[in-house]
Amino acid sequence: MAIGSVMHTFTVDLADVDRGVYEQLSLRVARHPSETAPNVLLRVLAYALEYEEGIALSEGIAATDEPAVxxxxxxxxxxxxxxxxxxxxxxxxxxxxxxxxxxVYTHREISRLLPIWAGKTIHRAAEIPIYSFGRGFLDDAAGAIERRNALSVSVTERQLYLELGGRTFSSEISEHRLS
Known part of the structure:
Protein backbone atom coordinates (compact mmCIF):
# COMPACT_ATOMS: atom_id res chain seq x y z
CA MET A 1 0.00 0.00 0.00
CA ALA A 2 1.42 3.39 -1.01
CA ILE A 3 1.99 6.13 1.54
CA GLY A 4 -1.14 8.28 1.68
CA SER A 5 -3.42 5.52 0.41
CA VAL A 6 -6.94 5.38 1.81
CA MET A 7 -8.38 2.01 2.76
CA HIS A 8 -11.96 1.28 1.67
CA THR A 9 -13.95 -1.76 2.72
CA PHE A 10 -16.70 -3.23 0.59
CA THR A 11 -19.24 -5.82 1.66
CA VAL A 12 -20.69 -7.08 -1.60
CA ASP A 13 -23.84 -9.12 -2.10
CA LEU A 14 -23.29 -10.61 -5.55
CA ALA A 15 -26.08 -12.13 -7.60
CA ASP A 16 -24.79 -12.82 -11.11
CA VAL A 17 -27.74 -14.60 -12.68
CA ASP A 18 -25.98 -14.79 -16.05
CA ARG A 19 -23.18 -16.96 -14.61
CA GLY A 20 -25.09 -18.56 -11.72
CA VAL A 21 -22.80 -16.98 -9.10
CA TYR A 22 -24.28 -15.94 -5.75
CA GLU A 23 -21.78 -14.89 -3.09
CA GLN A 24 -21.15 -12.52 -0.22
CA LEU A 25 -17.76 -10.88 -0.63
CA SER A 26 -15.68 -8.84 1.76
CA LEU A 27 -13.03 -6.65 0.12
CA ARG A 28 -10.41 -4.26 1.41
CA VAL A 29 -9.29 -1.90 -1.34
CA ALA A 30 -6.40 0.53 -0.98
CA ARG A 31 -7.01 3.71 -2.96
CA HIS A 32 -3.73 5.18 -4.19
CA PRO A 33 -3.51 8.99 -3.75
CA SER A 34 -3.64 9.47 -7.54
CA GLU A 35 -6.49 7.02 -8.11
CA THR A 36 -10.00 8.28 -8.86
CA ALA A 37 -13.13 7.00 -7.13
CA PRO A 38 -14.55 5.65 -10.43
CA ASN A 39 -11.38 3.57 -10.87
CA VAL A 40 -11.75 2.11 -7.36
CA LEU A 41 -15.35 1.17 -8.12
CA LEU A 42 -14.29 -0.27 -11.47
CA ARG A 43 -11.78 -2.56 -9.69
CA VAL A 44 -14.48 -3.73 -7.26
CA LEU A 45 -16.95 -4.36 -10.10
CA ALA A 46 -14.34 -6.21 -12.17
CA TYR A 47 -13.65 -8.42 -9.15
CA ALA A 48 -17.36 -9.12 -8.61
CA LEU A 49 -18.14 -9.70 -12.28
CA GLU A 50 -15.19 -12.07 -12.67
CA TYR A 51 -15.58 -13.74 -9.28
CA GLU A 52 -14.42 -17.35 -9.11
CA GLU A 53 -12.23 -19.47 -6.86
CA GLY A 54 -8.65 -18.13 -6.69
CA ILE A 55 -9.52 -14.50 -7.53
CA ALA A 56 -7.54 -11.67 -5.93
CA LEU A 57 -7.19 -7.91 -6.11
CA SER A 58 -3.71 -6.54 -6.71
CA GLU A 59 -2.47 -3.22 -5.36
CA GLY A 60 -4.28 -1.50 -8.23
CA ILE A 61 -2.38 1.29 -9.97
CA ALA A 62 0.55 0.75 -7.59
CA ALA A 63 1.08 -2.78 -8.98
CA THR A 64 3.50 -2.61 -11.88
CA ASP A 65 3.71 -6.30 -12.81
CA GLU A 66 0.17 -7.48 -12.06
CA PRO A 67 -3.27 -6.58 -13.36
CA ALA A 68 -5.94 -5.01 -11.14
CA VAL A 69 -7.56 -8.43 -10.67
CA VAL A 104 -10.54 -5.42 -19.69
CA TYR A 105 -13.17 -3.42 -17.80
CA THR A 106 -13.18 0.23 -18.71
CA HIS A 107 -14.93 3.48 -17.96
CA ARG A 108 -13.29 5.10 -20.98
CA GLU A 109 -15.04 5.94 -24.23
CA ILE A 110 -14.66 2.84 -26.44
CA SER A 111 -14.41 4.87 -29.65
CA ARG A 112 -11.29 6.55 -28.23
CA LEU A 113 -9.86 3.50 -26.52
CA LEU A 114 -9.82 0.89 -29.31
CA PRO A 115 -7.66 3.00 -31.67
CA ILE A 116 -4.94 3.15 -28.98
CA TRP A 117 -4.47 -0.62 -29.32
CA ALA A 118 -4.97 -0.80 -33.11
CA GLY A 119 -1.89 -2.09 -34.91
CA LYS A 120 -0.08 -3.00 -31.67
CA THR A 121 1.24 -6.46 -30.96
CA ILE A 122 -1.16 -8.13 -28.53
CA HIS A 123 -1.04 -11.90 -28.18
CA ARG A 124 -4.47 -13.45 -28.93
CA ALA A 125 -5.99 -9.97 -29.30
CA ALA A 126 -9.21 -11.27 -30.88
CA GLU A 127 -9.94 -13.30 -27.72
CA ILE A 128 -9.78 -10.32 -25.33
CA PRO A 129 -13.19 -8.90 -24.38
CA ILE A 130 -13.43 -5.23 -23.44
CA TYR A 131 -16.37 -4.50 -21.13
CA SER A 132 -17.80 -1.03 -20.80
CA PHE A 133 -20.69 0.57 -18.97
CA GLY A 134 -23.21 3.27 -19.83
CA ARG A 135 -22.02 6.85 -20.00
CA GLY A 136 -21.77 8.42 -16.57
CA PHE A 137 -22.65 5.19 -14.70
CA LEU A 138 -19.33 4.80 -12.87
CA ASP A 139 -18.93 8.53 -12.18
CA ASP A 140 -22.43 8.72 -10.69
CA ALA A 141 -22.09 5.56 -8.62
CA ALA A 142 -18.57 6.43 -7.43
CA GLY A 143 -19.98 9.57 -5.82
CA ALA A 144 -21.61 7.29 -3.23
CA ILE A 145 -18.36 5.58 -2.14
CA GLU A 146 -17.34 6.03 1.47
CA ARG A 147 -14.66 4.40 3.63
CA ARG A 148 -17.06 1.54 4.54
CA ASN A 149 -19.45 0.39 1.86
CA ALA A 150 -22.23 -2.14 1.56
CA LEU A 151 -23.20 -2.77 -2.01
CA SER A 152 -25.42 -5.09 -3.91
CA VAL A 153 -24.39 -6.17 -7.40
CA SER A 154 -26.94 -7.96 -9.56
CA VAL A 155 -26.43 -8.99 -13.17
CA THR A 156 -29.08 -10.40 -15.44
CA GLU A 157 -29.02 -10.49 -19.24
CA ARG A 158 -25.87 -8.29 -19.20
CA GLN A 159 -27.73 -5.57 -17.28
CA LEU A 160 -25.96 -4.48 -14.08
CA TYR A 161 -27.92 -3.26 -11.09
CA LEU A 162 -25.90 -1.68 -8.31
CA GLU A 163 -27.09 -0.48 -4.93
CA LEU A 164 -24.55 1.62 -3.05
CA GLY A 165 -24.97 4.18 -0.28
CA GLY A 166 -28.75 3.86 -0.34
CA ARG A 167 -28.85 4.73 -4.04
CA THR A 168 -29.57 2.49 -7.01
CA PHE A 169 -27.71 2.63 -10.32
CA SER A 170 -27.98 0.53 -13.45
CA SER A 171 -26.13 0.08 -16.70
CA GLU A 172 -25.84 -2.30 -19.57
CA ILE A 173 -22.54 -4.16 -19.71
CA SER A 174 -21.37 -3.86 -23.31
CA GLU A 175 -18.80 -6.23 -24.76
CA HIS A 176 -16.34 -5.12 -27.43
CA ARG A 177 -13.38 -6.87 -29.07
CA LEU A 178 -9.92 -5.61 -29.98
CA SER A 179 -10.11 -6.96 -33.49
Whole structure:
Protein backbone atom coordinates (compact mmCIF):
# COMPACT_ATOMS: atom_id res chain seq x y z
CA MET A 1 0.00 0.00 0.00
CA ALA A 2 1.42 3.39 -1.01
CA ILE A 3 1.99 6.13 1.54
CA GLY A 4 -1.14 8.28 1.68
CA SER A 5 -3.42 5.52 0.41
CA VAL A 6 -6.94 5.38 1.81
CA MET A 7 -8.38 2.01 2.76
CA HIS A 8 -11.96 1.28 1.67
CA THR A 9 -13.95 -1.76 2.72
CA PHE A 10 -16.70 -3.23 0.59
CA THR A 11 -19.24 -5.82 1.66
CA VAL A 12 -20.69 -7.08 -1.60
CA ASP A 13 -23.84 -9.12 -2.10
CA LEU A 14 -23.29 -10.61 -5.55
CA ALA A 15 -26.08 -12.13 -7.60
CA ASP A 16 -24.79 -12.82 -11.11
CA VAL A 17 -27.74 -14.60 -12.68
CA ASP A 18 -25.98 -14.79 -16.05
CA ARG A 19 -23.18 -16.96 -14.61
CA GLY A 20 -25.09 -18.56 -11.72
CA VAL A 21 -22.80 -16.98 -9.10
CA TYR A 22 -24.28 -15.94 -5.75
CA GLU A 23 -21.78 -14.89 -3.09
CA GLN A 24 -21.15 -12.52 -0.22
CA LEU A 25 -17.76 -10.88 -0.63
CA SER A 26 -15.68 -8.84 1.76
CA LEU A 27 -13.03 -6.65 0.12
CA ARG A 28 -10.41 -4.26 1.41
CA VAL A 29 -9.29 -1.90 -1.34
CA ALA A 30 -6.40 0.53 -0.98
CA ARG A 31 -7.01 3.71 -2.96
CA HIS A 32 -3.73 5.18 -4.19
CA PRO A 33 -3.51 8.99 -3.75
CA SER A 34 -3.64 9.47 -7.54
CA GLU A 35 -6.49 7.02 -8.11
CA THR A 36 -10.00 8.28 -8.86
CA ALA A 37 -13.13 7.00 -7.13
CA PRO A 38 -14.55 5.65 -10.43
CA ASN A 39 -11.38 3.57 -10.87
CA VAL A 40 -11.75 2.11 -7.36
CA LEU A 41 -15.35 1.17 -8.12
CA LEU A 42 -14.29 -0.27 -11.47
CA ARG A 43 -11.78 -2.56 -9.69
CA VAL A 44 -14.48 -3.73 -7.26
CA LEU A 45 -16.95 -4.36 -10.10
CA ALA A 46 -14.34 -6.21 -12.17
CA TYR A 47 -13.65 -8.42 -9.15
CA ALA A 48 -17.36 -9.12 -8.61
CA LEU A 49 -18.14 -9.70 -12.28
CA GLU A 50 -15.19 -12.07 -12.67
CA TYR A 51 -15.58 -13.74 -9.28
CA GLU A 52 -14.42 -17.35 -9.11
CA GLU A 53 -12.23 -19.47 -6.86
CA GLY A 54 -8.65 -18.13 -6.69
CA ILE A 55 -9.52 -14.50 -7.53
CA ALA A 56 -7.54 -11.67 -5.93
CA LEU A 57 -7.19 -7.91 -6.11
CA SER A 58 -3.71 -6.54 -6.71
CA GLU A 59 -2.47 -3.22 -5.36
CA GLY A 60 -4.28 -1.50 -8.23
CA ILE A 61 -2.38 1.29 -9.97
CA ALA A 62 0.55 0.75 -7.59
CA ALA A 63 1.08 -2.78 -8.98
CA THR A 64 3.50 -2.61 -11.88
CA ASP A 65 3.71 -6.30 -12.81
CA GLU A 66 0.17 -7.48 -12.06
CA PRO A 67 -3.27 -6.58 -13.36
CA ALA A 68 -5.94 -5.01 -11.14
CA VAL A 69 -7.56 -8.43 -10.67
CA UNK A 70 -6.10 -11.85 -11.26
CA UNK A 71 -7.13 -15.45 -10.82
CA UNK A 72 -4.69 -18.18 -9.85
CA UNK A 73 -5.25 -21.92 -9.73
CA UNK A 74 -4.18 -24.10 -6.82
CA UNK A 75 -0.64 -24.39 -8.23
CA UNK A 76 -0.25 -20.59 -8.29
CA UNK A 77 -0.42 -20.30 -12.08
CA UNK A 78 -2.28 -17.22 -13.34
CA UNK A 79 -5.41 -18.35 -15.19
CA UNK A 80 -7.11 -14.95 -15.68
CA UNK A 81 -5.58 -11.49 -16.12
CA UNK A 82 -8.19 -8.75 -15.62
CA UNK A 83 -7.22 -5.15 -16.36
CA UNK A 84 -9.22 -2.01 -15.63
CA UNK A 85 -9.19 1.42 -17.24
CA UNK A 86 -6.98 1.80 -20.31
CA UNK A 87 -3.99 -0.55 -20.01
CA UNK A 88 -1.27 -0.25 -22.62
CA UNK A 89 -0.87 -2.86 -25.33
CA UNK A 90 2.28 -4.28 -23.73
CA UNK A 91 0.38 -5.17 -20.53
CA UNK A 92 -2.35 -6.90 -22.53
CA UNK A 93 0.28 -8.74 -24.57
CA UNK A 94 2.07 -9.91 -21.41
CA UNK A 95 -1.17 -10.91 -19.70
CA UNK A 96 -2.36 -12.83 -22.73
CA UNK A 97 0.87 -14.83 -22.78
CA UNK A 98 0.76 -15.58 -19.04
CA UNK A 99 -2.92 -16.37 -18.54
CA UNK A 100 -5.52 -18.53 -20.23
CA UNK A 101 -7.94 -15.61 -20.29
CA UNK A 102 -7.63 -11.81 -20.39
CA UNK A 103 -10.39 -9.20 -20.04
CA VAL A 104 -10.54 -5.42 -19.69
CA TYR A 105 -13.17 -3.42 -17.80
CA THR A 106 -13.18 0.23 -18.71
CA HIS A 107 -14.93 3.48 -17.96
CA ARG A 108 -13.29 5.10 -20.98
CA GLU A 109 -15.04 5.94 -24.23
CA ILE A 110 -14.66 2.84 -26.44
CA SER A 111 -14.41 4.87 -29.65
CA ARG A 112 -11.29 6.55 -28.23
CA LEU A 113 -9.86 3.50 -26.52
CA LEU A 114 -9.82 0.89 -29.31
CA PRO A 115 -7.66 3.00 -31.67
CA ILE A 116 -4.94 3.15 -28.98
CA TRP A 117 -4.47 -0.62 -29.32
CA ALA A 118 -4.97 -0.80 -33.11
CA GLY A 119 -1.89 -2.09 -34.91
CA LYS A 120 -0.08 -3.00 -31.67
CA THR A 121 1.24 -6.46 -30.96
CA ILE A 122 -1.16 -8.13 -28.53
CA HIS A 123 -1.04 -11.90 -28.18
CA ARG A 124 -4.47 -13.45 -28.93
CA ALA A 125 -5.99 -9.97 -29.30
CA ALA A 126 -9.21 -11.27 -30.88
CA GLU A 127 -9.94 -13.30 -27.72
CA ILE A 128 -9.78 -10.32 -25.33
CA PRO A 129 -13.19 -8.90 -24.38
CA ILE A 130 -13.43 -5.23 -23.44
CA TYR A 131 -16.37 -4.50 -21.13
CA SER A 132 -17.80 -1.03 -20.80
CA PHE A 133 -20.69 0.57 -18.97
CA GLY A 134 -23.21 3.27 -19.83
CA ARG A 135 -22.02 6.85 -20.00
CA GLY A 136 -21.77 8.42 -16.57
CA PHE A 137 -22.65 5.19 -14.70
CA LEU A 138 -19.33 4.80 -12.87
CA ASP A 139 -18.93 8.53 -12.18
CA ASP A 140 -22.43 8.72 -10.69
CA ALA A 141 -22.09 5.56 -8.62
CA ALA A 142 -18.57 6.43 -7.43
CA GLY A 143 -19.98 9.57 -5.82
CA ALA A 144 -21.61 7.29 -3.23
CA ILE A 145 -18.36 5.58 -2.14
CA GLU A 146 -17.34 6.03 1.47
CA ARG A 147 -14.66 4.40 3.63
CA ARG A 148 -17.06 1.54 4.54
CA ASN A 149 -19.45 0.39 1.86
CA ALA A 150 -22.23 -2.14 1.56
CA LEU A 151 -23.20 -2.77 -2.01
CA SER A 152 -25.42 -5.09 -3.91
CA VAL A 153 -24.39 -6.17 -7.40
CA SER A 154 -26.94 -7.96 -9.56
CA VAL A 155 -26.43 -8.99 -13.17
CA THR A 156 -29.08 -10.40 -15.44
CA GLU A 157 -29.02 -10.49 -19.24
CA ARG A 158 -25.87 -8.29 -19.20
CA GLN A 159 -27.73 -5.57 -17.28
CA LEU A 160 -25.96 -4.48 -14.08
CA TYR A 161 -27.92 -3.26 -11.09
CA LEU A 162 -25.90 -1.68 -8.31
CA GLU A 163 -27.09 -0.48 -4.93
CA LEU A 164 -24.55 1.62 -3.05
CA GLY A 165 -24.97 4.18 -0.28
CA GLY A 166 -28.75 3.86 -0.34
CA ARG A 167 -28.85 4.73 -4.04
CA THR A 168 -29.57 2.49 -7.01
CA PHE A 169 -27.71 2.63 -10.32
CA SER A 170 -27.98 0.53 -13.45
CA SER A 171 -26.13 0.08 -16.70
CA GLU A 172 -25.84 -2.30 -19.57
CA ILE A 173 -22.54 -4.16 -19.71
CA SER A 174 -21.37 -3.86 -23.31
CA GLU A 175 -18.80 -6.23 -24.76
CA HIS A 176 -16.34 -5.12 -27.43
CA ARG A 177 -13.38 -6.87 -29.07
CA LEU A 178 -9.92 -5.61 -29.98
CA SER A 179 -10.11 -6.96 -33.49
Missing amino acids: LVRDLTGRTTAWIEVGAPDAARLHTGSKLADRVA
